[in-house]
Amino acid sequence: MKLIHRRFLLVVIWFAGLFSAAGFTQPASLPDFRGLVRNEGATVVNIQAERASLPVGAGEGAELPDWLKRLQPDHPGVPDFPSDDSPAVGSGFILSSDGYILTNAHVIDGASAIRVRLNDKRDFSAQLIGADVDSDVALIKIPVNDLPAARLGDPDALEVGEWVVAIGSPFGFEQSVTAGIVSARGRVFAQESYVPFIQTDVAINPGNSGGPLFNLRGEVVGINSQIYSRTGGFMGVSFAIPIDLAMRIADQLKSSGQVRRGRIGVSIQEVTPPIARAFSLDRLEGALVGVVEPDSPAARAGVISGDVISRFDGVLVRGSDDLPRIVGAVEPGKTVVMDVWRTGERLELPVTVGAWVQNTTLDQPQTMPKAVPPRLGLDVTEPGRGELVGLGARSGLLVARAIGPAARAKLAAGDLLVAVVRNAQRLPLKSVDALDEAIAVLDDGEALVLLVQRGAGRSYVSVEPR
CATH class of the missing domain: 2.30.42.10 (PDZ domain)
Structure with a gap:
């Protein structure tokens, strides 16, 4: 009987060693976010945007397709949530001790007055310094000093699978904390060609707009801006604006109240495998030029239809989605070098970047095509x-x-x-x-x-x- 018992123990020990050698170890403990919230929570603010005559909701200029919702607080079914004639609620975070605050442009869109409530419950009227609809970034300021400012991190250092934390006011509930991981980087949508979004699975809902996305070091790496949703609520896919891009916008808003972007005057498309074969390209990178606007910076630089732009101002163009963002980041009037593939040959073309101007009206009618009915x-x-x-x-x-x-x-x-x-x-x-x-x-x-x-x-x- 003792022999059987001894053999049984040996078998148990052998299996334990086998499982250990095979990597069946105890999972590492989950991160503790308490210190981050204690240290950085005071930098997050609640924003109320009062609109003179419209109920809660963004203006038409800020709308996106139904599946990609900007985080507008428009869900009156939540108890104690502001009614339709109450101010719209969003989030933001303190950039500097003298009262500059970063948020989303759609949070304050159309606002007749902006109120900011700090973590210590103090309430201030805010001044709009400037807003950029294309990047969905806005800068506001409150008349107070000695504020705790958020520490900014490097979104380029983020890795897919890394833990991140959001603090904001979903549905008006202030200082709500959610956590998740980075799902992907560099997500670009047709409506947002200037923003390579950080995708996460952090629970984000209406009212989180403009709030910070933190890494585990307590550094802001993004601004929570949009969600993928078929219901208007969180469905596991959220998007944040990288903080380095947002700060470039904020600096321009602070200095001049507006944003200047570069343009070169080309229409582009993705390099697909058939196109790559047709143009004798050895890789699926770059932006294929379809049309060159007459008398545009690109035309004056010698760009022609069929060129593939592979590098702009020293920055690699991996795909067509990259080019508008790269060109837009260049100061208008600056001359840079553009690498172009043409009939199997690499060319370096100097181009003087022009200024991008948003058109607000349609072209005048030229013809009246038949429409039946x-x-x-x-x-x-x-x-x-x-x-x-x-x-x-x-x-x-x-x-x-x-x-x-x-x-x-x-x-x-x-x-x-x-x-x-x-x-x-x-x-x-x-x-x-x-x-x-x-x-x-x-x-x-x-x-x-x-x-x-x-x-x-x-x-x-x-x-x-x-």
């Missing part, structure tokens, strides 16, 4: 001011009936056509004439792209004329 099957009316306020919109056209192309695009009576999109610009639809003009300038076969509100959600819809 009229207005691509859209029968619309102009809602009254009261209806717009009830819908939480500043402008738009109500769909009375959708047939033909509009019906194929799944538009329906009751939908609100908020804006039309063309040439990368959004034009609010304030009248039926504006819709007619937008249709009139469409090229033959070109789709009409609309920002459409249905219920509480918004999405982009393409109405094909065929």
